[in-house]
Structure formats: structure tokens, C-alpha cells
Amino acid sequence: MLEAVVLAAELLTLGWFLVFSGMLLSMYLDSRGMELPRLDGIGRSLILNARLAFAAGGLALLVLALVEFDLV
Numbered sequence: 001m002l003e004a005v006v007l008a009a010e011l012l013t014l015g016w017f018l019v020f021s022g023m024l025l026s027m028y029l030d031s032r033g034m035e036l037p038r039l040d041g042i043g044r045s046l047i048l049n050a051r052l053a054f055a056a057g058g059l060a061l062l063v064l065a066l067v068e069f070d071l072v
Contacts, residue, residue, distance in 0.1 A: 039047065066072045 063072075
């Protein structure tokens with residue numbers, strides 16, 4: 001019974017990823033002809049902070065992996 005539940009969950013997850021990927025592809029295809037909007041100060045700040053957060057997360061992941069495998 002548990003195997004059936006796990007298989008159903010995996011199939012539902014695969015279906016969700018397929019639908020999500022289709023939506024992303026559709027949005028990409030719709031936006032190819034559009035011109036890029038100019039970002040205001042708030043938009044630039046949001047993009048900068050997202051990049052910094054991504055870099056901080058990558059650095060934290062690297063440090064945690066080094067500590068986990070006793071390389072530091």
C-alpha cells in the first residue's frame with residue numbers, strides 16, 4: 001500500500017513539473033517579441049538584493065558542505 005502511495009505522489013509531482021514547465025515555456029514564447037521594461041530604483045534594488053541573497057546562500061552551502069565533510 002505504501003508503495004502505491006509513493007508512486008502516486010511521484011506521478012503527481014511529475015505532472016506538476018510538466019504543467020509548470022509548460023507554463024514557463026508559454027510565458028517565454030509570449031514575451032519574445034516584447035521589449036524589456038526599464039527598472040526603476042526599487043526594481044534595481046530588488047534584483048541586486050536577490051543576487052546577493054543567492055550568492056550568500058551559495059556561500060553558506062559551500063561552508064556547510066566543507067564543515068560536514070571535515071575539510072575545514
